Amino acid sequence: MSDQPDIHLYTASTMNGWKPTIFLEEAEVPYELTHIDFSKKEQKSEWYTKLNPNGRIPTMVDRGNDHFVVFESGAILWYLAKKYNAFLPNDPKLENQTLQWLMFQMGGIGPMMGQAMYFQRIAAKQGHQDDFAIERYVNESRRLFEVLNTHLEGKTYLVGETYTIADMATYPWARAHYWANVSVEGLPHLQAWFARIDGREKTQAALEKPRPFWAFFGQGDVAAQEKENAERFKHDVKMD
Numbered sequence: 001m002s003d004q005p006d007i008h009l010y011t012a013s014t015m016n017g018w019k020p021t022i023f024l025e026e027a028e029v030p031y032e033l034t035h036i037d038f039s040k041k042e043q044k045s046e047w048y049t050k051l052n053p054n055g056r057i058p059t060m061v062d063r064g065n066d067h068f069v070v071f072e073s074g075a076i077l078w079y080l081a082k083k084y085n086a087f088l089p090n091d092p093k094l095e096n097q098t099l100q101w102l103m104f105q106m107g108g109i110g111p112m113m114g115q116a117m118y119f120q121r122i123a124a125k126q127g128h129q130d131d132f133a134i135e136r137y138v139n140e141s142r143r144l145f146e147v148l149n150t151h152l153e154g155k156t157y158l159v160g161e162t163y164t165i166a167d168m169a170t171y172p173w174a175r176a177h178y179w180a181n182v183s184v185e186g187l188p189h190l191q192a193w194f195a196r197i198d199g200r201e202k203t204q205a206a207l208e209k210p211r212p213f214w215a216f217f218g219q220g221d222v223a224a225q226e227k228e229n230a231e232r233f234k235h236d237v238k239m240d
């Protein structure tokens with residue numbers, strides 16, 4: 001018997017990268033974490049792209065299932081929820097609603113906010129100022145936040161009363177609204193949901209791994225964050 005944990009996660013400190021660590025910490029599943037260093041372009045290396053043909057993080061290997069490899073953060077969350085029977089309701093309708101909100105994040109919030117961040121925080125800093133693109137992605141992100149806000153009225157979490165993988169996928173992105181300059185003013189239900197998840201200790205512990213969320217994307221010292229990110233994103237790194 002090996003004493004290695006089943007789950008081996010390859011990740012970095014980004015919104016997509018934190019999603020599986022949130023699950024693993026919340027479910028108290030032991031895991032090994034390998035930090036993929038963007039500044040060394042490790043995500044494009046030959047060994048890594050054999051695991052993840054998209055050359056992005058996160059990727060997960062389940063040693064307990066013939067080293068089954070999963071890429072795409074939503075698929076990793078789904079796999080973990082099924083394997084550990086956690087954070088995914090058993091009721092078929094609630095399960096499907098969880099999938100709906102997970103898809104909403106994967107196809108909407110992530111790509112729109114990712115581009116809003118990219119055009120403001122990376123492209124603009126490299127001399128490519130594109131106001132049309134910035135406006136488009138910021139406005140579309142705000143529109144999606146309004147959808148979330150309306151949906152969350154009277155609810156504790158995205159799918160009823162229980163914390164699910166849909167919340168785990170959406171929180172790291174939406175909570176970083178500040179970094180994408182997407183306002184959450186006038187969205188009280190979204191803000192209340194933030195506060196609820198801000199108070200979940202295990203989720204917050206997950207956001208420390210491999211490097212802290214709040215240092216990069218919290219409302220801290222913007223100049224210092226941008227300086228650090230300039231090094232981190234010196235290659236043409238994208239997020240969606």
Ligand SMILES: N[C@@H](CCC(=O)N[C@@H](CS)C(=O)NCC(=O)O)C(=O)O
Binds near residue numbers: 014072
């Ligand atoms: N749809 C993918 C997106 C993954 C993604 O965009 N990852 C970014 C970080 S958030 C990345 O690895 N960027 C590195 C690069 O573009 O080289 C997922 O959800 O897993």
